Amino acid sequence: MENYTKAQVLIQALPYIKKFSGKTIVVKYGGNAMINEALKENVIKDLVLMKCIGINIVIVHGGGPFITDLSNKLNIQSQFINGLRYTDKDTIEVVQMVLAGKVNKEIVALLQKHGENALGITGIDGNLLKAKPICSDVDLGYVGDITKVNVKLVEDILQLGYIPVVGSIASGDNDGNLYNINADTCAAKIAAALKAEKLILLTDVDGVCLDPKDKSTLISTLKLHEIPKYEQDGIIKGGMIPKIECCVEAIRNGVKTSHIINGTTPNSLLLEVLSDEGIGTMIY
Structure with a gap:
């Protein structure tokens, strides 16, 4: 790319940098960009650059392929109903291991490798997300609908200068259970709570x-x-x-x-x- 072209790209970006500096953007991270190593690096660098120009970044992630992979290794059958993973007691344990452990910490490590502090949590931590069983004509087990977002927790993490990385699991309203939450829904609820x-x-x-x-x-x-x-x-x-x-x-x-x-x-x-x-x- 010629120097003039590079300069034009930066000039075009300038009003958006000014417009969004200090604002909050919630990114739901998933799909092949989470699996392919080169794409993963690319996404993380984008997020780091956005943070460097003053945008408050909140990352929400799922981890469907990794949950399926670990379930297979543990001889737990994966079953999908209307696009949602049927989540029994064995499966919710796998979901917790993958989302609170492997995927969450890999994202945090990548962000920190590229110079940005990140804090990995799930909806369980600090009662960030409360949920109830999802309303459905069929039994989906421990699949939940979010009923409450503790938005102050995310705001406090942002205020400290960290990028919150949120795994999409929630605590039950009153039953003490854990619930598997669709990551798109989780991101939308958190974005709405943060305005x-x-x-x-x-x-x-x-x-x-x-x-x-x-x-x-x-x-x-x-x-x-x-x-x-x-x-x-x-x-x-x-x-x-x-x-x-x-x-x-x-x-x-x-x-x-x-x-x-x-x-x-x-x-x-x-x-x-x-x-x-x-x-x-x-x-x-």
Whole structure:
């Protein structure tokens, strides 16, 4: 890249740096960007750069592939119902080991390797997240809906200059059980409680496309009132529906914009946050 081009990139980013410095962005980290080592490094560097320019970063993560892998090693069968992992007592122990241990601490270690202090917690710690059994026509075991977010805990961690890294498990409201929480939902609830500037869901797709097989049909901006028609026309369907629902809930509860972006694209976070065009679908 020529020096002039590099300078133009920085100049284009300047108003966004000024706009978002001091603001909070919640990033749901998952998909192939969590599995592929090169992509993992790329995402972490984006997050560190955003922190360096004054953005308050909160990371929320799941770890589905790692939970499945450990379950297989322990001869625990993985079962999915309507896209959600059936979570019995054996499975919730695996979820806790993976999300509170392996995945959470790997993310923290990577952030610290690149010079940013991070604090790894789950929804259990400090009663960050309270939950009840998810309302469903079928038994999903220990899968929960979040009922309360202890937002002060996250604010205190941010105030100390750390990046909170939150594993998506919650404590039961009154029953003393632990609950497996969908990471997109977890991120949306935390973003809403923080009244964050942005909620960003890192996925393995580019965003909402008129034709999922054609990247050129990406819908770069999507207003809330347009969503029902896209659902009716079958453009928003399948696994995109719950992601859109999380984005909508976040916005209706105080988050300014929600974004669905492809974490497998290098520097996708920087391109979405600090450029005119963006790279995914912004919902507002």
